[in-house]
Amino acid sequence: MTLKTKIIENFGTPCPVIDMDVVERNIARVQALCDDAGVANRPHIKTHKSPRLAKMQIAAGAKGITCQKLGEAEVMANAGITDILIATNLLGAARSGRLAALQRRLPLKVCADNPVTLGAYAAAAQVAGRPLDVVIECDTGQERAGVETPNEALELAKIIKDNPSLRFAGLLFYPPLEGWPATQVFWNSVSAGLSDLALEAEIVSTGGTPNFVNIGKLEGATEHRAGTCIFNDRMMMDAGVAALSDCAFSVYTSVVSRAGAERGILDAGSKTLTSDQGGLDGYGFILEHPNARIHKFAEEHGFLDLRGCNEKPSVGDIVRVIPNHVCVAVNMVDQLVAVRGDEIIEVLPVAARGMLV
Amino acid sequence: MTLKTKIIENFGTPCPVIDMDVVERNIARVQALCDDAGVANRPHIKTHKSPRLAKMQIAAGAKGITCQKLGEAEVMANAGITDILIATNLLGAARSGRLAALQRRLPLKVCADNPVTLGAYAAAAQVAGRPLDVVIECDTGQERAGVETPNEALELAKIIKDNPSLRFAGLLFYPPLEGWPATQVFWNSVSAGLSDLALEAEIVSTGGTPNFVNIGKLEGATEHRAGTCIFNDRMMMDAGVAALSDCAFSVYTSVVSRAGAERGILDAGSKTLTSDQGGLDGYGFILEHPNARIHKFAEEHGFLDLRGCNEKPSVGDIVRVIPNHVCVAVNMVDQLVAVRGDEIIEVLPVAARGMLV
Numbered sequence: 001m002t003l004k005t006k007i008i009e010n011f012g013t014p015c016p017v018i019d020m021d022v023v024e025r026n027i028a029r030v031q032a033l034c035d036d037a038g039v040a041n042r043p044h045i046k047t048h049k050s051p052r053l054a055k056m057q058i059a060a061g062a063k064g065i066t067c068q069k070l071g072e073a074e075v076m077a078n079a080g081i082t083d084i085l086i087a088t089n090l091l092g093a094a095r096s097g098r099l100a101a102l103q104r105r106l107p108l109k110v111c112a113d114n115p116v117t118l119g120a121y122a123a124a125a126q127v128a129g130r131p132l133d134v135v136i137e138c139d140t141g142q143e144r145a146g147v148e149t150p151n152e153a154l155e156l157a158k159i160i161k162d163n164p165s166l167r168f169a170g171l172l173f174y175p176p177l178e179g180w181p182a183t184q185v186f187w188n189s190v191s192a193g194l195s196d197l198a199l200e201a202e203i204v205s206t207g208g209t210p211n212f213v214n215i216g217k218l219e220g221a222t223e224h225r226a227g228t229c230i231f232n233d234r235m236m237m238d239a240g241v242a243a244l245s246d247c248a249f250s251v252y253t254s255v256v257s258r259a260g261a262e263r264g265i266l267d268a269g270s271k272t273l274t275s276d277q278g279g280l281d282g283y284g285f286i287l288e289h290p291n292a293r294i295h296k297f298a299e300e301h302g303f304l305d306l307r308g309c310n311e312k313p314s315v316g317d318i319v320r321v322i323p324n325h326v327c328v329a330v331n332m333v334d335q336l337v338a339v340r341g342d343e344i345i346e347v348l349p350v351a352a353r354g355m356l357v
Numbered sequence: 358m359t360l361k362t363k364i365i366e367n368f369g370t371p372c373p374v375i376d377m378d379v380v381e382r383n384i385a386r387v388q389a390l391c392d393d394a395g396v397a398n399r400p401h402i403k404t405h406k407s408p409r410l411a412k413m414q415i416a417a418g419a420k421g422i423t424c425q426k427l428g429e430a431e432v433m434a435n436a437g438i439t440d441i442l443i444a445t446n447l448l449g450a451a452r453s454g455r456l457a458a459l460q461r462r463l464p465l466k467v468c469a470d471n472p473v474t475l476g477a478y479a480a481a482a483q484v485a486g487r488p489l490d491v492v493i494e495c496d497t498g499q500e501r502a503g504v505e506t507p508n509e510a511l512e513l514a515k516i517i518k519d520n521p522s523l524r525f526a527g528l529l530f531y532p533p534l535e536g537w538p539a540t541q542v543f544w545n546s547v548s549a550g551l552s553d554l555a556l557e558a559e560i561v562s563t564g565g566t567p568n569f570v571n572i573g574k575l576e577g578a579t580e581h582r583a584g585t586c587i588f589n590d591r592m593m594m595d596a597g598v599a600a601l602s603d604c605a606f607s608v609y610t611s612v613v614s615r616a617g618a619e620r621g622i623l624d625a626g627s628k629t630l631t632s633d634q635g636g637l638d639g640y641g642f643i644l645e646h647p648n649a650r651i652h653k654f655a656e657e658h659g660f661l662d663l664r665g666c667n668e669k670p671s672v673g674d675i676v677r678v679i680p681n682h683v684c685v686a687v688n689m690v691d692q693l694v695a696v697r698g699d700e701i702i703e704v705l706p707v708a709a710r711g712m713l714v
Contacts, residue, residue: 008452010453011453012427012452012455014449015714068656070369089672090613091370092371092611095365096366096368096369116671116672116673117613120673143620143660144658144660146614148617254449256446256448256474256502259470260505265446267448271685272713276627299684301445301502303500315473316448316473328628328656331689332711354628354689356369356625356629357368
C-alpha cells in the first residue's frame with residue numbers, strides 16, 4: 001500500500017504530514033550553522049508548536065527555545081523545557097495574570113520596547129515573587145516593534161536597572177537581510193552606554209531563517225532564533241535558503257472536482273493552507289504537478305489552474321502541497337502525521353496551536 | 358469596570374468576542390428573510406462552528422444546517438442536530454471510513470459533482486447499511502465545483518437513480534450575485550429532464566449571505582444556506598448587506614508598541630485575524646480608530662499606519678477589530694467570549710474548529 005493510500009485511509013484528506021528524516025536533517029544543519037558561527041541556537045517554536053520537536057532541537061544542541069506567546073511558553077514549560085525567551089511585548093498575558101503564574105514556576109526571559117510593557121512586567125514579577133529577565137527589542141529596519149535608537153534602548157535599560165522586579169538581560173534584534181551593518185553600529189553604541197550603566201548584556205539575539213546567510217556577521221551576538229528552518233516552505237525555496245528536498249511539511253490533499261477542462265478543485269483551501277501568500281504568486285507548490293497553479297482559495301476549496309500541465313490530475317488523485325508559509329499552515333491543524341519513507345510512524349499534537357495570549 | 362478591562366483581566370488579549378444581542382438580532386432577521394421569500398433556512402455553520410449557535414438558529418425556525426466538512430457534521434450530530442447537509446465533494450471522509458460511520462448513526466445529505474465522488478459515497482453507504490441522500494452541485498458562474506451543464510447534472514442523477522445505495526435528493530447552487538437568471542434557466546432545464554427520469558428534487562438550494570438580495574428570485578428554490586450573516590464582517594459591510602451595528606464579532610486587541618510616531622503594533626496578526634483580505638484594502642476595521650489602517654500582518658503583529666488619525670492610540674490601549682472575513686477568523690480560535698452590554702455572559706467553544714476532513 002502506498003503512503004498516500006495509508007494517509008487517506010487512516011486520516012482522510014486534507015492531511016498535514018511531516019517527513020521525519022528531513023526534520024532531523026534540518027535540525028542538525030541549523031545547529032551546525034550556529035556552532036560554526038559561535039552563537040547559541042535558540043530555535044523559535046512558533047513554526048512547529050510541538051514540545052516533542054522542541055526537545056529534539058535541544059537534544060541536538062540548542063540552548064533553549066524562543067516563543068512568541070505566553071501560551072506557547074506554558075505548553076513548553078509543561079513539557080519540562082526550562083530556558084524560554086518570549087520575543088514580544090506581552091501586555092495581554094501580563095494583565096491577565098498568566099505571565100505571573102508562569103514566572104512563579106520558572107524564570108522566564110521576556111521582551112519589551114516601551115515603559116508601559118516594563119511596568120506590566122514589573123507588576124507581574126512582583127506577584128510572582130521573582131524578578132523577570134528582560135531583553136530590549138531593538139529595530140534596525142523592520143519597522144515592526146523595537147526601539148529605533150540606541151538612546152531609547154539605554155533609557156529602557158535604566159528603567160529596568162532601577163526596578164528591583166526586573167533584571168536587564170540584553171538586546172533582541174530582528175535585522176533585515178541587508179541590515180546587519182546597521183545592527184552592528186546600533187549594538188556598538190548601546191554596548192558603550194551599557195558600560196556606563198554598569199550593565200552587561202548576557203543575550204544579544206538575532207533572528208530569522210533567511211538570516212542564516214548572515215550568521216556570524218554581528219560581533220557581540222550571543223544567540224540566534226529561527227523557526228521556519230525546521231520545516232522550510234515555498235518562501236524559503238524562493239529566498240534561496242532551502243531546496244525542495246529540505247521541505248519537511250506538506251499537506252496531502254484530494255482532487256475533488258474537475259468540472260472544467262483546464263481547472264480543478266482541491267479539498268484544501270484557506271482554512272487549511274491559509275491566505276498568506278508571503279509575496280509569492282499563487283498558494284503553494286504541488287509536488288506531483290509543478291506546473292499546476294493554485295490561483296485562489298475559498299475556505300475549503302483550492303482552485304487549480306491546469307492550463308500549464310501536460311498531464312492533468314483526475315478526481316480522486318492525492319497530491320502533496322508545500323505551502324507558501326509553513327508557520328501559519330501548521331497553526332491551522334491540531335496534529336501532524338509524522339512519516340519516515342513510506343511508513344506512518346507517529347502523530348504529533350500541535351500542542352501550542354492557536355495560543356492567542 | 359469596563360468591558361475591555363474585564364476582557365483583558367479574564368482572558369488577556371487578543372480575545373475574540375461576540376455580542377449576543379447582535380447575534381440574536383441577526384438570526385431573527387435572516388429567518389424572517391427566508392420566511393418572507395417562502396424558502397427554508399438552512400444556515401451554514403462554517404462561520405460559527407458552534408453547536409450552541411446552530412441550535413439557536415434551529416430554535417428560530419431553521420430547517421436544518423449546512424456543513425462544509427464531515428468533521429463539522431460529526432460535532433453537530435454529537436450535539437443532537439439531525440438534519441445536516443454537507444455541501445462539498447467528500448472524498449477524504451468517504452475513503453477514511455468517517456462518512457460511513459456517521460451515516461450509520463443518522464441519514465446525511467451529501468453533495469457531489471462527479472461520478473468518482475458518487476462511487477465513494479455508494480461504497481460508504483453500503484458500509485453504513487443506509488442509502489445516502491445526494492444533491493448534485495451545479496455551477497452557474499462561480500467556476501468552483503459543480504457541473505457546468507444541465508445534461509451533466511442529469512447524467513449524475515441517472516447514476517444515482519441506478520445505484521441502490523444512493524438516493525437523489527436535489528440540486529445545490531451557489532449562484533453569483535448576477536447569476537440568478539442563468540440559474541433559473543439551468544434549473545428549468547434540469548427539472549424537465551428529471552421528470553423524464555421520474556425523479557423529483559426535494560431540495561433546490563441556493564447559498565451565500567450577499568445573495569439575500571436575490572432571495573425569492575429563483576422559482577423552484579426550496580431552501581437557502583448562508584453562514585456569514587450570523588456575525589457579519591467588513592466584507593459584508595463593503596458589500597452593503599450589513600451595517601456596523603450588525604457586526605457581532607470583534608477581536609479585542611492591545612496596542613503593544615508605538616516605536617514610531619506614525620505607526621504602532623497590535624498583538625493580533627495573521628495567526629489571529631488571518632491574511633484573508635477578501636479583496637479589501639488592509640486587514641480589518643478598528644472601531645476606536647476608524648482612520649487607522651492595519652496595513653500588514655506578521656504572525657503575531659498587526660502593523661498600524663496611524664497617519665490618518667487625529668488621536669492616535671497609546672501602548673496599553675485595547676481596541677476592537679472587525680475582521681475582513683469573519684468565517685476564517687473564527688476558525689483560528691478555540692473559544693468565543695459572549696457578551697451582552699458590558700457583561701461577559703458565556704464562553705462558547707468553537708467546537709467544530711479546524712475540522713480538515
